Amino acid sequence: MPPSHTPGLDDGRAADPLQGTVDALVQLSFLVQGLLTRVAADHELSLVQVRLLGILRDRRPGMLELARHLDLDKSSMTGLVTRAERRGLVERLPSPHDGRGVLVGLTPLGRELTDRFTAEMDRRMAALTASLTAAEHTQIRALSAGLLRAAAEQA
Amino acid sequence: MPPSHTPGLDDGRAADPLQGTVDALVQLSFLVQGLLTRVAADHELSLVQVRLLGILRDRRPGMLELARHLDLDKSSMTGLVTRAERRGLVERLPSPHDGRGVLVGLTPLGRELTDRFTAEMDRRMAALTASLTAAEHTQIRALSAGLLRAAAEQA
DNA sequence: TATTGTTATACTCTATAACTATA
DNA sequence: TATAGTTATAGAGTATAACAATA
Numbered sequence: 001m002p003p004s005h006t007p008g009l010d011d012g013r014a015a016d017p018l019q020g021t022v023d024a025l026v027q028l029s030f031l032v033q034g035l036l037t038r039v040a041a042d043h044e045l046s047l048v049q050v051r052l053l054g055i056l057r058d059r060r061p062g063m064l065e066l067a068r069h070l071d072l073d074k075s076s077m078t079g080l081v082t083r084a085e086r087r088g089l090v091e092r093l094p095s096p097h098d099g100r101g102v103l104v105g106l107t108p109l110g111r112e113l114t115d116r117f118t119a120e121m122d123r124r125m126a127a128l129t130a131s132l133t134a135a136e137h138t139q140i141r142a143l144s145a146g147l148l149r150a151a152a153e154q155a
Numbered sequence: 156m157p158p159s160h161t162p163g164l165d166d167g168r169a170a171d172p173l174q175g176t177v178d179a180l181v182q183l184s185f186l187v188q189g190l191l192t193r194v195a196a197d198h199e200l201s202l203v204q205v206r207l208l209g210i211l212r213d214r215r216p217g218m219l220e221l222a223r224h225l226d227l228d229k230s231s232m233t234g235l236v237t238r239a240e241r242r243g244l245v246e247r248l249p250s251p252h253d254g255r256g257v258l259v260g261l262t263p264l265g266r267e268l269t270d271r272f273t274a275e276m277d278r279r280m281a282a283l284t285a286s287l288t289a290a291e292h293t294q295i296r297a298l299s300a301g302l303l304r305a306a307a308e309q310a
Numbered sequence: 311t312a313t314t315g316t317t318a319t320a321c322t323c324t325a326t327a328a329c330t331a332t333a
Numbered sequence: 334t335a336t337a338g339t340t341a342t343a344g345a346g347t348a349t350a351a352c353a354a355t356a
Contacts, residue, residue: 021295029184032180048347075349140180141179203324229337229338257338321346322347327340
């Protein structure tokens with residue numbers, strides 16, 4: 001792989017057109033993740049907390065299901081949920097069907113924060129993609145869908 | 156914002172073509188970062204360690220310069236470099252021009268590991284993009300370059 | 311016995327504030 | 334005084350192993 005693979009390697013001086021596809025995808029991923037991380041931090045959230053809240057927008061899963069979605073060990077979920085609970089963003093509810101289980105759901109405060117984060121992220125991403133043509137928007141969606149499909153097939 | 160914003164939200168069932176540009180970019184970024192993280196873990200590296208080693212491939216910066224590149228506080232660098240040093244991947248050298256400073260460089264072992272990581276990452280990304288047409292490869296590079304430029308302009 | 315979740319423990323990563331040594 | 338770097342400390346995030354309670 002050519003020059004970088006990661007940001008921080010190029011100082012901004014390497015906006016070269018010879019950049020390969022791998023570097024393009026890697027650098028783009030760091031750009032988007034950096035934006036996500038900064039907007040999350042502005043809301044006093046970490047990236048994993050944003051993901052947690054995002055999952056809970058339309059579900060009320062148990063701890064194991066959450067762990068699967070986030071690709072974490074179940075033991076890592078306990079602290080993650082507890083910290084979010086301490087901030088009043090989520091709540092643990094006893095599972096009605098299984099005395100061992102708990103269900104995790106958003107509180108109204110958690111939903112508000114999630115919505116505010118999402119709105120701000122949309123705003124920032126819109127600013128970033130403002131200069132793209134309609135054709136380029138279409139390209140992005142198609143390329144992303146294609147690569148996600150390829151990844152799913154490999155798994 | 157539509158449905159997700161993050162992976163783990165869609166179960167794989169939401170490969171829908173109505174996905175917006177923001178979601179496309181966010182999901183693509185999680186795909187690439189997930190791959191980076193997994194390949195890094197296969198080499199017993201974290202993402203930030205990969206970035207550190209990547210920076211050192213063609214430089215021998217001081218701690219402050221490293222902190223700037225990685226967007227970390229200088230105090231965070233001490234432990235990061237110390238842990239890498241303990242594993243024999245990098246070394247601290249006294250700065251020849253400044254009695255206070257140290258320069259950080261890759262060891263031969265660190266360079267080997269960096270090269271192995273990079274080769275594996277290339278292999279995995281190549282597998283992912285294997286089915287893309289030449290035109291699509293060009294599109295990715297152009298889109299990435301354009302968005303990185305837009306981000307640079309905003310900063 | 312198997313499953314759900316927590317606890318105990320240890321490590322990485324990160325920041326803030328205070329410090330040392332050199333410039 | 335200012336700068337380069339470390340230390341002390343605190344906290345988030347993660348995993349492994351052992352545990353409790355329920356199925």
